[in-house]
Amino acid sequence: MPTKKKTKIVATLGPATSKKEVLRDMINAGVNVFRINFSHANYDDVKERIKMIRELNDELNTHTAILADLQGPKLRVGVMGGEVVVSPGDEIVFANGEPFEGTAKRVYMTYESFPQDVKPGERILLDDGKLIFEVVSTDGKNEVKAKVIQGGPLKSKKGVNLPNTNISLPALTEKDVKDAIFAIGQKVDWLALSFVRFSQDLIDLQTLIDEHSEHKIPIVAKIEKPEAVENIDKIVNYCDGLMVARGDLGVEVPAQEVPLIQKQLVLRAKKARIPVIIATQMMETMITSLTPTRAEVNDVANSVMDGADAVMLSGETSVGNYPVQVIEKMCSILQSVETSPLITVPQNPPHIKTKRYITKSVCYHAASMANEIQAKAISTLTNSGYTAFQISAWRPSAHILVFTSNKTILGRLSLLWGVKAFYYDKHVSTDETVQDVNQIAFDMGFIEKGDMVISLAAMPIKEKGMVNTLRVTEI
Numbered sequence: 001m002p003t004k005k006k007t008k009i010v011a012t013l014g015p016a017t018s019k020k021e022v023l024r025d026m027i028n029a030g031v032n033v034f035r036i037n038f039s040h041a042n043y044d045d046v047k048e049r050i051k052m053i054r055e056l057n058d059e060l061n062t063h064t065a066i067l068a069d070l071q072g073p074k075l076r077v078g079v080m081g082g083e084v085v086v087s088p089g090d091e092i093v094f095a096n097g098e099p100f101e102g103t104a105k106r107v108y109m110t111y112e113s114f115p116q117d118v119k120p121g122e123r124i125l126l127d128d129g130k131l132i133f134e135v136v137s138t139d140g141k142n143e144v145k146a147k148v149i150q151g152g153p154l155k156s157k158k159g160v161n162l163p164n165t166n167i168s169l170p171a172l173t174e175k176d177v178k179d180a181i182f183a184i185g186q187k188v189d190w191l192a193l194s195f196v197r198f199s200q201d202l203i204d205l206q207t208l209i210d211e212h213s214e215h216k217i218p219i220v221a222k223i224e225k226p227e228a229v230e231n232i233d234k235i236v237n238y239c240d241g242l243m244v245a246r247g248d249l250g251v252e253v254p255a256q257e258v259p260l261i262q263k264q265l266v267l268r269a270k271k272a273r274i275p276v277i278i279a280t281q282m283m284e285t286m287i288t289s290l291t292p293t294r295a296e297v298n299d300v301a302n303s304v305m306d307g308a309d310a311v312m313l314s315g316e317t318s319v320g321n322y323p324v325q326v327i328e329k330m331c332s333i334l335q336s337v338e339t340s341p342l343i344t345v346p347q348n349p350p351h352i353k354t355k356r357y358i359t360k361s362v363c364y365h366a367a368s369m370a371n372e373i374q375a376k377a378i379s380t381l382t383n384s385g386y387t388a389f390q391i392s393a394w395r396p397s398a399h400i401l402v403f404t405s406n407k408t409i410l411g412r413l414s415l416l417w418g419v420k421a422f423y424y425d426k427h428v429s430t431d432e433t434v435q436d437v438n439q440i441a442f443d444m445g446f447i448e449k450g451d452m453v454i455s456l457a458a459m460p461i462k463e464k465g466m467v468n469t470l471r472v473t474e475i
Helices: 022-029 044-061 174-185 199-212 226-230 232-237 246-252 253-272 296-304 323-337 357-373 388-392 430-443
Strands: 008-012 035-036 065-070 091-095 106-108 123-126 131-138 141-150 160-162 191-192 218-221 241-245 276-279 310-313 376-379 401-404 419-424 452-457 469-474
Touching: 008 323, 022 044, 022 323, 035 174, 035 401, 065 174, 160 246, 174 191, 174 199, 191 199, 199 218, 199 232, 218 226, 218 232, 226 232, 226 253, 232 253, 241 246, 241 253, 246 253, 246 276, 253 276, 253 296, 253 376, 296 310, 310 323, 357 388, 357 452, 357 469, 376 388, 376 430, 388 401, 388 419, 401 430, 430 452, 430 469
Parallel strands: 008 035, 008 310, 035 065, 065 191, 091 106, 191 218, 218 241, 241 276, 276 310, 376 401, 376 452, 401 419
Antiparallel strands: 091 141, 123 131, 123 160, 131 141, 452 469
């Protein structure tokens, strides 16, 4: 029997997930998308891993997707010479230029225009906000003086956040452009961009994709800056999905504001009918422990209750001791809450008469009708995947079975809540197609005799146009 969960799981690849057997067990346990974190990626390893995932997809007849996550303008300090601890009141210099070993007095900063961008009084946060500094002065060229507000151990290569500074770096750094071109060449299913601030960041990435790929690769905008939260309406128009990246977001804005921002972002994504991923520290204790804390179980459950399409694991699967068990645990949480009637979808039917209006309307009515007549499945034929995004967004209780002859979108659909995608390449008359597709769903155990099924199609089928037909069949 196919797995019953509808919420998707994104798992980050890393040293803990380098063996094919582990990847196979993870897919069988319920992973839908593997994330490649380009902050720590070696191209040869990535190629090897992608090859394994694609082989496993062929063997297991699955469509596990690959999400390439670009680092974006992540600021870091350089390498430290030995153990360095700073105390409140100490003065320290952050310098750029030629890399050097850091001490308690001078630290190397990878960000070239740092002295030009910061102003006295602004905060410098290090190592996820564990250390806090305040800018005293800058020479505008290569040195920034700061005083320690909250001290502690200062470690090598830790991330730096500048919550009040207007950073001049582009969202797509030179490294990102190189990584993106490599990822596009590997035909990944999704690209994620970190530290998105403005819609232009996404337009730049889109341009890069258009130059290097004949197929569309959808983009996930990672929301982890206060500017992104402010500009969310524009950002949503230029991306295909959102990620609530709570790690950096919780450093950039006070951590206690993140829960409401999470709810606001999920709602915004739902209104735009695009998928949303909740990420960071979801099952953190399972990096080293076989059981999650009650708070973590609650967190995963609440993310689903908010309406997330997918939940993401980072360290738990990249470096953790229990990459397979954490997936199993997560699945059991998802399955126990995702069908709750407490989860609501913003129900305002499509009314803006765009060129997709009919398709949107058919999908909306298919989802609400499926709930009304208690249909077991909604099946749709699609060439672009558009109907899958639409139906998924309405969260029907029926299975969403998507049939397509376009192999490039099979992986892409794996991120969408409730969607199961199948390769199907016969374009015959509608009657035959509906019977055919229903037979496949029946053989795979999604529907049984006596069940109601709603079938969506574009008539005439051969033309692969926009969905314009809704049909109800009793099996």
